[in-house]
Amino acid sequence: MAEPGRVAKGAAEPVLADAIVVGAGPGGSAAARHLADRGLDVVLLEKTRFPREKVCGDGLTPRATRQLIRLGIDTSAESGWLRNKGLRIYGGGTDPFEMPWPELTDFPSYGLVRPRADFDDLLAKHAVAGGAHLYMETAVTGPILDERTDRIVGVTTKDGREFRAPFVVAADGNSARLAIGMGIQRRPDRPMGVAVRTYYRSPRHDDEWLESWLELWDGAPNQSSLLPGYGWIFGMGDGTCNVGLGILNTSPAFGKVDYKDLLLRWLANTPPEWGFTDPANQIGTVQGAALPMAFNRQPIYTRGLLLVGDAGGMVNPFNGEGIAYAMETAELAADAIAEAHYRGAGTTSAERALAGYEAAVKAELGGYYRLGTIFVKLIGHPKIMHLCTTYGLPRKTLMRFVHKLLANLTDKRDGDVMDRVINAMTRIAPSA
Numbered sequence: 012m013a014e015p016g017r018v019a020k021g022a023a024e025p026v027l028a029d030a031i032v033v034g035a036g037p038g039g040s041a042a043a044r045h046l047a048d049r050g051l052d053v054v055l056l057e058k059t060r061f062p063r064e065k066v067c068g069d070g071l072t073p074r075a076t077r078q079l080i081r082l083g084i085d086t087s088a089e090s091g092w093l094r095n096k097g098l099r100i101y102g103g104g105t106d107p108f109e110m111p112w113p114e115l116t117d118f119p120s121y122g123l124v125r126p127r128a129d130f131d132d133l134l135a136k137h138a139v140a141g142g143a144h145l146y147m148e149t150a151v152t153g154p155i156l157d158e159r160t161d162r163i164v165g166v167t168t169k170d171g172r173e174f175r176a177p178f179v180v181a182a183d184g185n186s187a188r189l190a191i192g193m194g195i196q197r198r199p200d201r202p203m204g205v206a207v208r209t210y211y212r213s214p215r216h217d218d219e220w221l222e223s224w225l226e227l228w229d230g231a232p233n234q235s236s237l238l239p240g241y242g243w244i245f246g247m248g249d250g251t252c253n254v255g256l257g258i259l260n261t262s263p264a265f266g267k268v269d270y271k272d273l274l275l276r277w278l279a280n281t282p283p284e285w286g287f288t289d290p291a292n293q294i295g296t297v298q299g300a301a302l303p304m305a306f307n308r309q310p311i312y313t314r315g316l317l318l319v320g321d322a323g324g325m326v327n328p329f330n331g332e333g334i335a336y337a338m339e340t341a342e343l344a345a346d347a348i349a350e351a352h353y354r355g356a357g358t359t360s361a362e363r364a365l366a367g368y369e370a371a372v373k374a375e376l377g378g379y380y381r382l383g384t385i386f387v388k389l390i391g392h393p394k395i396m397h398l399c400t401t402y403g404l405p406r407k408t409l410m411r412f413v414h415k416l417l418a419n420l421t422d423k424r425d426g427d428v429m430d431r432v433i434n435a436m437t438r439i440a441p442s443a
């Protein structure tokens with residue numbers, strides 16, 4: 012599916028484009044499609060070859076679903092999507108209960124599930140269908156900097172090629188190689204998570220709810236040890252479930268426990284009929300990766316480079332969701348680049364438009380992520396989490412509020428009282 016951009020004569024010549032996007036995960040492919048839709052000639056560079064796996068829970072909230080709809084992707088069951096109605100929450104010693112996604116003007120009231128191997132391939136194809144030029148097996152090694160201005164004017168690749176454009180989107184995920192190449196360092200004051208997951212054959216595969224476990228016990232609840240971290244069980248609709256857990260670096264256990272062992276200890280105490288206690292049902296190994304949160308790399312715009320998604324540490328600290336935010340920041344980045352392109356690359360006016368990217372992202376998510384950094388400090392300790400779940404979960408109105416807050420699902424205009432309180436809190440909080 013790869014196609015050349017404006018290839019200058021001869022293989023050794025650089026490929027020229029209006030914009031370069033590095034990394035074809037959800038952030039990169041969304042950015043490429045939005046840029047192509049805005050009339051730019053865009054190249055999308057991806058180090059792997061699709062379809063490929065990505066360690067993930069494969070769960071999409073209504074916030075991520077909205078981004079798919081904005082891209083013009085058909086999210087019907089006939090197109091291979093499994094819809095979910097909301098969250099089923101376990102914790103606090105009470106029976107599990109179900110929290111439907113809220114009915115809102117700004118978001119659909121359903122989420123989705125799709126294996127990343129399939130999801131990322133689909134998004135990359137969607138970018139190509141819109142006119143982006145995808146280069147697979149093209150690992151970017153670093154930025155090409157203009158000696159005079161110190162701005163990024165292109166990238167080099169492992170196989171010795173050059174791609175040149177006045178605007179570059181770094182969507183290369185948590186490795187953030189390009190951002191590091193531009194001297195952007197990780198902020199240690201931002202929360203970081205680690206999550207592991209695997210797949211099991213299970214009769215629960217077509218569950219209509221995303222299941223979230225706020226407490227993990229290694230035996231009977233309240234009579235055994237409380238394990239650190241939070242778990243999930245997401246039915247994939249294909250005979251399997253994606254099962255995993257995450258731990259925040261605010262937890263005393265972070266970096267000191269065997270996460271794989273933790274996952275298996277938790278699952279060993281789930282009902283046998285679910286299928287997670289029998290190793291014969293496991294498909295593939297337990298794999299893990301980092302969850303960089305709350306803008307852990309800044310600035311997110313500098314000298315022609317815009318950071319999108321995990322490359323800028325944009326995972327939501329409240330719930331570990333990263334796909335929606337990668338796609339959302341991708342759209343904002345495409346808006347800023349298109350504006351700069353049509354104002355004229357290199358002009359002061361174009362630079363103003365590019366700087367507007369950082370302002371737009373912070374206006375949308377800055378206050379919310381600031382609150383998230385406070386939240387993760389509080390819940391990092393299992394005992395505090397236990398207190399919250401014990402006294403909070405039985406209170407349905409409080410839980411509806413928490414549900415909206417954690418999933419970042421409110422109406423910006425004409426919302427209900429909860430929406431207005433959450434929106435006010437995020438407006439007042441200084442940006443992360």
Ligand SMILES: Cc1cc2nc3c(=O)[nH]c(=O)nc-3n(C[C@H](O)[C@H](O)[C@H](O)COP(=O)(O)OP(=O)(O)OC[C@H]3O[C@@H](n4cnc5c(N)ncnc54)[C@H](O)[C@@H]3O)c2cc1C
Nearest residue numbers: 034036037038058067068069070151184206320321333334
């Ligand atoms: C175990 C686990 C479970 C998770 N579960 C969920 C979930 O259920 N829902 C959710 O919303 N989020 C979840 N997340 C977070 C989510 O996976 C990420 O936030 C999301 O993938 C970020 O998208 P991205 O496009 O920014 O980066 P990525 O998805 O990481 O994509 C980056 C792309 O860049 C490519 N790349 C990297 N380096 C280079 C290079 N040098 N040159 C060219 N290409 C390069 C990579 O191959 C990759 O294709 C989970 C994370 C983990 C670890």
